[in-house]
Amino acid sequence: MQGSDFIKIAVIGAGASGIMSAIFSKTENTEVFLFDGNEKIGKKIYISGKGRCNITNSKEIYEFFDEINSNKNFLYSSLYSYTNEDILKFFNDNGLETKVERGGRVFPLSDKSNDVNKALEKALNSKGVNIILNTEIEDVKLVGEKFKLVCNKDYGLFDKVVFATGGKSYPFTGSRGKGHEILKRLGHTITDLKAGLVGIDVKEKVRKYSGVSLKFVDFKIYNTNHKLIHSEFGELLFTHTGFSGPIVLKSSKYFDNSKDSIVSIDLKPKINHHTLDQRLLREFDQNKNKCLKNVLSNVLIGAMVELVLEKSAVNGEISVNQLSKDDRKKLVETIKNLEFNFNSLRPLSEAIITIGGVSVKEVNSSTMESKLIKNLYIVGELLDVDANTGGYNLTIAFSTGHLAGVSCIEGE
Ligand SMILES: Cc1cc2nc3c(=O)[nH]c(=O)nc-3n(C[C@H](O)[C@H](O)[C@H](O)COP(=O)(O)OP(=O)(O)OC[C@H]3O[C@@H](n4cnc5c(N)ncnc54)[C@H](O)[C@@H]3O)c2cc1C
Missing domain, CATH: 3.50.50.60 (FAD/NAD(P)-binding domain)
Structure with a gap:
């Protein structure tokens, strides 16, 4: 031919x-x-x-x-x-x-x-x-x-x-x-x-939350001077070693393996600290004698209750009426700002x-x-x-x- x-x-x-x-x-x-x-x-x-x-x-x-x-x-x-x-x-x-x-x-x-x-x-x-x-x-x-x-x-x-x-x-x-x-x-x-559009690893151990998907959260990246580098709203996924999901992939270009940075997840981005505090107060008022971790599950998904309690170092086993004002403030702060230390981007192959x-x-x-x-x-x-x-x-x-x-x- x-x-x-x-x-x-x-x-x-x-x-x-x-x-x-x-x-x-x-x-x-x-x-x-x-x-x-x-x-x-x-x-x-x-x-x-x-x-x-x-x-x-x-x-x-x-x-x-x-x-x-x-x-x-x-x-x-x-x-x-x-x-x-x-x-x-x-x-x-x-x-x-x-x-x-x-x-x-x-x-x-x-x-x-x-x-x-x-x-x-x-x-x-x-x-x-x-x-x-x-x-x-x-x-x-x-x-x-x-x-x-x-x-x-x-x-x-x-x-x-x-x-x-x-x-x-x-x-x-x-x-x-x-x-x-x-x-x-x-x-x-x-x-x-x-590597572009890739997940990240963090220094903290997050394995037990692997597979947890959060739909409406803010994902923020700060440098070590706490200057905000980037913020993205949407869906995030916990992996064995860090985070993936649409907002993390999209934000991955703002990380540099040679630089330290801090990531912060706001679990309730649509409401400010004050409104969240009022929301917790209402829940606590209605459930005075119940166990804190159970009451928190009215506000957060189960896996995040555990993580928030762990990060804020508040005892989830106490009943709500035993919770101090300081500890309530700590909970609010942690829900609005779950912090992790960036370790590295996942490899190019992924x-x-x-x-x-x-x-x-x-x-x-x-x-x-x-x-x-x-x-x-x-x-x-x-x-x-x-x-x-x-x-x-x-x-x-x-x-x-x-x-x-x-x-x-x-x-x-
Ligand atoms: C998991 C995943 C999901 C994605 N999802 C989307 C999506 O939904 N939407 C979107 O827009 N983008 C998506 N992308 C990105 C998108 O798929 C790629 O950017 C796009 O396919 C690149 O096309 P390409 O033709 O340039 O290269 P490729 O698709 O990588 O094709 C290159 C081809 O060259 C062949 N080849 C390489 N070297 C040689 C050689 N020496 N001799 C002979 N053959 C060779 C390879 O076998 C391969 O078939 C995704 C990527 C991945 C990894």
């Missing part, structure tokens, strides 16, 4: 970004090979959004830039040339029905991430992309102006190559940093790689996203082509870009992948 007029394109990595590059670079004049080391496409998509895949967000596209943490200017061309609406149209056209949930997060109607992969696979097949699985690309060599892929078989020379090898988190999905290594050898700069990657200074934001090597394109999480949770990271992958795909065939 291949004549000499064909442009031969290799896309390395069949994740969200690479799949889009492959689909949009395939025309009747191109032959596209999509390589992945895995036995199937979209392994990270499969585990994304807790198996439901938060594909994109329904916000206006200009609002996406408030959610991007690194190098947002670099993403203007890609996000505006292939918006969240384009992404949704693409998926709907390929048989995926979607729904919008809280915060504008878009999911498949079926709640199954695998249906996202099925839609992508359908598009790849209908375009006629060659999907080459179980094939790890070990290296890419420049041969004149063409590219040779070093892997388990000889695929000949390629006119264009798209790097879509992802970041370095959740390595079992295939993103282990091989793309970074190859591009570094080819002269690209890789900025420091750090992070939702990799912060850092190929320096965007070396990539043309209007095409995704390398500024150092002609006909080489770099997309997705492999780049030094990252965003908050809410469907923004997949949007970056889809949009940058699309832009590289169409750029590969521009003018052909």
Whole structure:
């Protein structure tokens, strides 16, 4: 089928970004090979959004830039040339029905991430992309102006190559940093790689609260001079060694492993100290002879009663009428300010996203082509870009992948 007029394109990595590059670079004049080391496409998509895949967000596209943490200017061309609406149209056209949930997060109607992969696979097949699985690309060599892929078989020379090898988190999905290594050898700069959207460990022992989820709390980060660094309201999860959950993941960028900081959880953020004190007084008045810890469970969930008593060093076994005013104040203070000492971020392997990657200074934001090597394109999480949770990271992958795909065939 291949004549000499064909442009031969290799896309390395069949994740969200690479799949889009492959689909949009395939025309009747191109032959596209999509390589992945895995036995199937979209392994990270499969585990994304807790198996439901938060594909994109329904916000206006200009609002996406408030959610991007690194190098947002670099993403203007890609996000505006292939918006969240384009992404949704693409998926709907390929048989995926979607729904919008809280915060504008878009999911498949079926709640199954695998249906996202099925839609992508359908598009790849209908375009006629060659999907080459179980094939790890070990290296890419420049041969004149063409590219040779070093892997388990000889695929000949390629006119264009798209790097879509992802970041370095959740390595079992295939993103282990091989793309970074190859591009570094080819002269690209890789900025420091750090864990993004990740849980934290604290110095205190919290194991016995592991699994406890708190829905409407304030999570505050202070430096050692007690200056407030960041505050986030929402859902938090106790882990074996610290905290995770949406507000912790979102706040993780404000921690630095080399710096001490203090985290404080306000269990009753909607009411001030005085109102909380009045609330406790009312409860205590109505239950004078009852055991303090039982009465507190009218105000707090069970596990938090234990933690608040432990932290405030107030004896929960006494009856309410034995409680001193000072101890009541201590309870109020502790409920409003449960303090822990930050120890470290969880490792990159557990992070939702990799912060850092190929320096965007070396990539043309209007095409995704390398500024150092002609006909080489770099997309997705492999780049030094990252965003908050809410469907923004997949949007970056889809949009940058699309832009590289169409750029590969521009003018052909
Ligand atoms: C647990 C979890 C949940 C997430 N949930 C969401 C969510 O709901 N919404 C959202 O927007 N974002 C989410 N993200 C982030 C999002 O999934 C990623 O940012 C996005 O998938 C990145 O796509 P990518 O194509 O750049 O890289 P990847 O999806 O990592 O794909 C890279 C591919 O390249 C392949 N590869 C790597 N090196 C080679 C090589 N040398 N040779 C051949 N193949 C290679 C890998 O096998 C892999 O398939 C989540 C991430 C995680 C870890």
